Amino acid sequence: GAVVSQHPSRVICKSGTSVKIECRSLDFQATTMFWYRQFPKQSLMLMATSNEGSKATYEQGVEKDKFLINHASLTLSTLTVTSAHPEDSSFYICSASFPGLKGTEAFFGQGTRLTVV
Amino acid sequence: AQTVTQSQPEMSVQEAETVTLSCTYDTSESDYYLFWYKQPPSRQMILVIRQEAYKQQNATENRFSVNFQKAAKSFSLKISDSQLGDAAMYFCAYRSARNTGNQFYFGTGTSLTVIP
Numbered sequence: 001g002a003v004v005s006q007h008p009s010r011v012i013c014k015s016g017t018s019v020k021i022e023c024r025s026l027d028f029q030a031t032t033m034f035w036y037r038q039f040p041k042q043s044l045m046l047m048a049t050s051n052e053g054s055k056a057t058y059e060q061g062v063e064k065d066k067f068l069i070n071h072a073s074l075t076l077s078t079l080t081v082t083s084a085h086p087e088d089s090s091f092y093i094c095s096a097s098f099p100g101l102k103g104t105e106a107f108f109g110q111g112t113r114l115t116v117v
Numbered sequence: 118a119q120t121v122t123q124s125q126p127e128m129s130v131q132e133a134e135t136v137t138l139s140c141t142y143d144t145s146e147s148d149y150y151l152f153w154y155k156q157p158p159s160r161q162m163i164l165v166i167r168q169e170a171y172k173q174q175n176a177t178e179n180r181f182s183v184n185f186q187k188a189a190k191s192f193s194l195k196i197s198d199s200q201l202g203d204a205a206m207y208f209c210a211y212r213s214a215r216n217t218g219n220q221f222y223f224g225t226g227t228s229l230t231v232i233p
Contacts, residue, residue, distance in 0.1 A: 034220060034221070041206075041226075042225070043208060046221075095162070105152060105164045108161065110159075
């Protein structure tokens with residue numbers, strides 16, 4: 001199956017700093033990528049939908065200035081958590097789908113565990 | 118917006134036995150796709166099975182099969198001959214067929230324990 005690579009898998013940062021998470025589709029071009037946040041033992045909460053070459057669409061309640069998403073190419077989307085605080089500690093997952101095919105499954109990255117200290 | 122409900126937060130099954138995980142959804146659309154994803158302790162999301170709403174035949178993948186009841190908006194997952202490696206969180210998901218950029222709607226998940 002298609003491969004989506006997410007990096008880093010774990011990151012610890014100090015409060016007030018920014019951290020960038022990368023999501024790459026390794027063997028296909030993903031015009032759309034999704035960014036999720038997952039709290040322990042909970043479901044995936046969609047944060048934003050990222051379309052290549054355009055601004056991301058954020059879900060209600062997600063601060064776009066806090067969670068900067070860039071999708072500059074068909075194979076790379078990045079999520080930058082700016083001025084991170086301990087409450088931003090969570091598991092972040094990206095996913096991507098093939099363009100042009102309805103109802104295709106989503107291919108997920110391995111996830112990034114962010115800890116803000 | 119579409120909603121997906123998984124009413125069983127936790128389930129357990131004896132190894133080699135069969136277990137069924139429940140999922141219901143709410144939508145006004147007629148064309149959509151349903152998925153079951155597995156999330157083991159590694160947290161990597163893995164597709165288990167997919168069902169197209171326009172197909173009446175229930176999808177099957179080896180030991181995994183679904184019972185898709187479109188009128189009832191129900192989409193349960195049956196795991197036969199359960200194995201220790203099946204232990205994971207299972208998420209039911211919905212995706213509209215209107216276009217390719219649509220988001221997935223996930224249920225709250227069912228934690229499956231397999232007892233040796």
